[in-house]
Amino acid sequence: MRWNWFFLWMVLLLVGGVTVGDARDFQRTSPERVGMISQRLHRIDLYIDQEIRQNHIAGAVAMVLRQGDLAYFKAFGMQDREAGLPMKTDSIFRIASMSKPLTSLGAMLLYEEGKFLLSDPVSKFIPEFKEMQVMVVDGSHSTLVPAAHPITIRHLLTHTSGLTYRFRGHPYLSDLYKQAGISNGLYPTAGTIGDMVKSLAKLPLFCQPGEQMEYGLNTDVLGYLIEIWSGMPLDRFMKTRVFDPLDMRDTSFYLAPEKRARLAAVYEPDGKGGIRRLPETVIEGQNVTYAATTPYTEPKTYFSGGAGLVSTAEDYAKFCEMILDMGGVFDYDDAQSELKNVYNFLGRKTAELMVKNHIGGLTPTYCPPGYGFGLGFAVHLDPGQSGEIYSEGTLSWSGFFNTQFWIDPKESLVGILMLQNYPAGESDLASKFPVLVYQSIGE
Numbered sequence: 001m002r003w004n005w006f007f008l009w010m011v012l013l014l015v016g017g018v019t020v021g022d023a024r025d026f027q028r029t030s031p032e033r034v035g036m037i038s039q040r041l042h043r044i045d046l047y048i049d050q051e052i053r054q055n056h057i058a059g060a061v062a063m064v065l066r067q068g069d070l071a072y073f074k075a076f077g078m079q080d081r082e083a084g085l086p087m088k089t090d091s092i093f094r095i096a097s098m099s100k101p102l103t104s105l106g107a108m109l110l111y112e113e114g115k116f117l118l119s120d121p122v123s124k125f126i127p128e129f130k131e132m133q134v135m136v137v138d139g140s141h142s143t144l145v146p147a148a149h150p151i152t153i154r155h156l157l158t159h160t161s162g163l164t165y166r167f168r169g170h171p172y173l174s175d176l177y178k179q180a181g182i183s184n185g186l187y188p189t190a191g192t193i194g195d196m197v198k199s200l201a202k203l204p205l206f207c208q209p210g211e212q213m214e215y216g217l218n219t220d221v222l223g224y225l226i227e228i229w230s231g232m233p234l235d236r237f238m239k240t241r242v243f244d245p246l247d248m249r250d251t252s253f254y255l256a257p258e259k260r261a262r263l264a265a266v267y268e269p270d271g272k273g274g275i276r277r278l279p280e281t282v283i284e285g286q287n288v289t290y291a292a293t294t295p296y297t298e299p300k301t302y303f304s305g306g307a308g309l310v311s312t313a314e315d316y317a318k319f320c321e322m323i324l325d326m327g328g329v330f331d332y333d334d335a336q337s338e339l340k341n342v343y344n345f346l347g348r349k350t351a352e353l354m355v356k357n358h359i360g361g362l363t364p365t366y367c368p369p370g371y372g373f374g375l376g377f378a379v380h381l382d383p384g385q386s387g388e389i390y391s392e393g394t395l396s397w398s399g400f401f402n403t404q405f406w407i408d409p410k411e412s413l414v415g416i417l418m419l420q421n422y423p424a425g426e427s428d429l430a431s432k433f434p435v436l437v438y439q440s441i442g443e
Contacts, residue, residue, distance in 0.1 A: 098399040104377075159214060265278070
């Protein structure tokens with residue numbers, strides 16, 4: 001078995017570790033036809049192969065769409081090194097916080113039905129949030145003060161509610177979250193999201209609502225609100241209202257047994273500059289709890305809107321293309337590769353509202369200056385401030401296990417990179433992948 005695995009591994013490396021994807025729904029095209037340069041795109045292959053040879057990652061799936069067509073789609077390395085399974089373009093990944101834009105989209109579908117206004121207080125639907133308190137820390141002491149403003153739905157969508165994550169490591173609050181059993185959605189959790197949200201409402205906020213962006217459990221609360229507004233469990237709502245209409249066949253909160261062989265293994269730094277497979281047990285760090293078993297542990301009653309989904313690169317691209325087209329869903333199977341509008345999934349004005357910066361001059365968590373935040377994802381406002389190559393107006397976010405996407409309306413460009421590493425360790429592929437994509441644009 002070891003010899004067979006080693007032989008397969010060496011063959012993959014010798015041929016570049018690359019599997020060219022057979023896209024199910026997107027029209028593959030010559031990069032030059034959509035203004036990209038094939039030789040420059042090949043630099044992606046070279047860099048990912050290098051990352052694999054240096055044992056920084058086990059494998060990856062990379063996708064680039066431009067003008068609605070598939071300019072680049074490849075799998076590299078191994079999906080599961082120990083089992084000898086090569087990475088494939090339909091491999092399934094834990095997308096963690098890339099769940100947030102999808103859940104935010106689900107909420108905005110209900111916004112269009114008049115279920116709520118962005119200015120509505122959360123307590124209108126979840127009374128437990130009516131009288132919130134804010135923790136003020138002064139040195140080794142903390143005090144509680146009343147919240148100056150109610151938490152609104154827009155606060156949840158923009159992470160300005162004052163809710164946080166335990167892994168943010170704030171004094172006192174991290175311990176309170178742990179003692180209350182507040183889940184981040186990255187490990188098997190008993191009960192329901194409604195149980196957790198009601199417990200969360202009993203705890204103080206990190207900051208006053210609307211005054212600071214603090215990355216936190218906002219989208220999990222939003223997921224519970226979707227259950228209240230729709231009268232459906234979150235998993236069923238997302239399947240029937242988002243995943244099925246967008247034909248996202250491999251995106252779900254629960255991985256069906258017949259799909260488990262396609263789930264990529266998770267790797268962690270081995271302390272020697274390389275990686276080792278993450279054990280399939282719950283791992284308790286200083287402020288973070290996570291597990292590789294999250295998407296398929298039974299029974300499954302806890303649906304984390306902020307971190308609970310698995311998906312594929314191609315599935316996620318369908319969501320990205322819908323946003324890029326301002327809510328329209330297109331048929332990519334036309335023989336002439338012409339885009340044919342099938343139906344409007346999301347109202348154009350709703351889509352326009354989602355992609356605007358809603359946090360003023362605040363800087364989003366994990367982003368440099370020059371970014372804002374829309375209703376579910378970061379918005380790149382100023383390349384001169386950020387020093388990043390994305391166009392102004394580009395939307396993006398990433399996930400805990402090292403997945404990422406961006407949507408660039410100016411360049412009609414979507415980029416998706418799927419890895420399964422936590423922490424990233426020696427790999428800098430996630431930060432360099434956008435550069436490798438943009439440098440290949442020829443027009």
